[in-house]
Amino acid sequence: MPPFATPPVPPMRITFDARMEPSGPVLTRRMSDLRGLFADTAAWEAALAEDPVVYEVASSPVPEAEGELPQSITTIHPGRVGGEFHMTKGHIHPRPRGEIYLGLSGVGGLLLFDGDKPQWIPMEPGTIGYIPPGWAHRSVNTGDEPYRFLAVYPGDAGHDYDWVLRNGMGYRVLSGADGPLLRPF
């Protein structure tokens, strides 16, 4: 049996609710799920007392299977940990596959890292951020309101989170006097 064999899904119309999220399973990531990612460990530990939801990922009913194009809408709530903006865990695709992000609301950025040099793409509603195969990626909310984006990716891409824990993302994204500050790792 091929690794990604799943029952075929029919053509479908995917609707968005008032929050513009596809009607599928929602994954919630709290502060406690982001161990080892923020530079200021003491600030991260202090934030565990309330353990706020940092981001939510709502998925469409399209399966993560070879040949399919699943989508998700991620909402990163505003906030900082020791000056570092709220962000996703970040991952690299174990199978080298590209991915497209479309900014829907709020402001943020797409941080990319190929293990050598980082890249930063500012995101706002209407911006498309392209993630080429082989680049780890993380999203960051650099504003004061929820930052929300649509992602579309090949269903066999997979998610490797350990790569980011081992290699970092090249930059840390901090709140600066004139907007986001990119500090080398």
Ligand SMILES: O=P(O)(O)OC[C@H]1O[C@H](O)[C@H](O)[C@@H](O)[C@@H]1O
């Ligand atoms: O997987 P994370 O690094 O936590 O990022 C959160 C999510 O961002 C996007 O929506 C991706 O398409 C998802 O596959 C990913 O799960």
Ligand SMILES: [Fe+2]
């Ligand atoms: Fe991805």
